[in-house]
Structures are given as C-alpha cells and as structure tokens.
Amino acid sequence: MTSFDVTRRQLLAATAVTGGALAGGQFLSGTTPPAAAQGAATAPVPLNVVLRVNETEHRLTLDPRTTLLDAVREHLHLTGSKKGCGLGQCGACTVLMDGKRVKSCLSLAALVEGREITTIEGLARGEQLHPLQAAFIERDAFQCGYCTSGQIMAGVACIAEGHAGSPQEIRDWMSGNLCRCGAYDHIVTAIQDAAREAGSVRGG
Numbered sequence: 001m002t003s004f005d006v007t008r009r010q011l012l013a014a015t016a017v018t019g020g021a022l023a024g025g026q027f028l029s030g031t032t033p034p035a036a037a038q039g040a041a042t043a044p045v046p047l048n049v050v051l052r053v054n055e056t057e058h059r060l061t062l063d064p065r066t067t068l069l070d071a072v073r074e075h076l077h078l079t080g081s082k083k084g085c086g087l088g089q090c091g092a093c094t095v096l097m098d099g100k101r102v103k104s105c106l107s108l109a110a111l112v113e114g115r116e117i118t119t120i121e122g123l124a125r126g127e128q129l130h131p132l133q134a135a136f137i138e139r140d141a142f143q144c145g146y147c148t149s150g151q152i153m154a155g156v157a158c159i160a161e162g163h164a165g166s167p168q169e170i171r172d173w174m175s176g177n178l179c180r181c182g183a184y185d186h187i188v189t190a191i192q193d194a195a196r197e198a199g200s201v202r203g204g
C-alpha cells in the first residue's frame, strides 16, 4: 500500500462523514474545523410544545425549527393540510389560527402555543360537513384536490371576514390560494353559496 492510497482512503472517509471535500482537507492537514462547521453538525435542543389543534391539546417534543405545517402533518398525522411551495406563496397549507387564516408553512410550531389551530380535519361536526365543504362538492370546485383543503380553510375565513360580497371580491381576497387546475370559477361559486347560507354577505 502506498502512502498515496492511505491518503486517498482517509480523504474519502472524511468526506462521507462531513459531506465536504474541504473538511477532508482539514482532516488531512490536522487542523481543527472552524466553529461554524462544528455548530452546523449540532442538532438544536428539542422543545416541549403544547399545541391545541381541532379543540384537542397535544404535547409534542419538537425540533425548534419545526413549522406548524410539519407539526400537524408529520407529528399529528393530520395530512389534510398540504405542502405545496413551503414558501408562503401557494396557500395549500392554509389553516385557521384563532379563526384567522395563516399559512402554516411560515409559522413555527413553538411560537403558536396556546393558539387554537383548526385544520380541515376539524371543520366538519361529526358526520355533518361544514357548509363550504358541502358547497365545494356540490359545485365541483376541485379537480386534483391538492389545493382544496387550503382553499376551503381560506374560504371559511374569507366569509367570516365579510369579504365574500361579490365574485370579484372573493377572487381578490382568495388570491393567496393558487389552483394549478384552474378551478377558480367553481371555487368562487362555492364560496358565494356558503356565504349566502351563512348570511354573512356584507359587501365591501
């Protein structure tokens, strides 16, 4: 075995552990990795978090970086809320927080302790669908369905806010929820139906 063989094996081993050729070079040269590199490899201390979701309290131990979306999907197995962009741009992850719509991919779970979170799974009352859920079915307001839970949660808030007075107003206030299938006409009609039923059409 040549000294070149040993050096090459050491380099490959170091790269597999640290993920970078630079670290391999440091290993070979015997220098101490910079503090930043050491910090990146250290997992943050988990946090105990109490989340109220759909009127039920859940005690979770989470990485402090866990988003509300990942907490409900991965930890509570409530997979109705969808991850589309993960950047606050598509609305697929929309849930209600104390009755107001939020994009759960942008909220950290640890920061919403004590808030009442409602996901699509918490909207129906037993077997009875929420009027907007029923209207979506009645009006065929979805195709692939990926955006639908976010559309419905945002629509519930849109009606409660009094922003369902006309098709254009609904379009304006639902503009944060994208539908790649282009089911917008049917979504707007379903929201109008539910708003009418709720008697909450206030205009403006």
Ligand code: FES
Pocket: 082, 083, 084, 085, 086, 087, 088, 089, 090, 091, 092, 093, 094, 103, 104, 105, 106
């Ligand atoms: S996944 Fe949250 S806005 Fe797109």
Ligand code: FES
Pocket: 141, 142, 143, 144, 145, 146, 147, 148, 178, 179, 180, 181, 182, 183
């Ligand atoms: S129904 Fe497919 S993205 Fe909206």
